[in-house]
Amino acid sequence: MEERQYDLIFICRPDTPEADVDKVIATLEHAATEKGGKIEAVNKWGRRRMAYRVQKLREGYYVYLVVKSSHGEVVKELERRLKVSDAVMKYLTVRLDEELKRQDKLKRHRERRAARRPRKTAAATPAPAPASGEAAAAQAS
Numbered sequence: 001m002e003e004r005q006y007d008l009i010f011i012c013r014p015d016t017p018e019a020d021v022d023k024v025i026a027t028l029e030h031a032a033t034e035k036g037g038k039i040e041a042v043n044k045w046g047r048r049r050m051a052y053r054v055q056k057l058r059e060g061y062y063v064y065l066v067v068k069s070s071h072g073e074v075v076k077e078l079e080r081r082l083k084v085s086d087a088v089m090k091y092l093t094v095r096l097d098e099e100l101k102r103q104d105k106l107k108r109h110r111e112r113r114a115a116r117r118p119r120k121t122a123a124a125t126p127a128p129a130p131a132s133g134e135a136a137a138a139q140a141s
Helices: 018-034 073-084 097-116 132-140
Strands: 004-012 038-054 057-069 088-095
Touching (some): 004 097, 057 073
Antiparallel strands (some): 004 057, 004 088, 038 057
């Protein structure tokens, strides 16, 4: 089975200390390596305002992870751990590899079409003809 790529974003309560957020991230990294996956990137976006209230709160601490795995069990385990964590309010996991494949396919298709299409060369444009009044004045002189 090929390796799949997932985006995982979770939101912690805004009053959660940085150390607790780091513990949640470390727990997720440990769970991913245990199940045979790996976390490629961790980005802490920090405290941000949410679009709507979640658990009567307007702000949250956002964390973004890129997870690679060939087993679906990794994502299930990560989501289970996020669900039982008190600090985490919401999470979302999105599988990206299908979308990346589709974008690659479109890119190759465009390149093939561009290679078949003959390139237009910039032909020298003729000088514009003088206006009718100027032409009559030039002939009269």
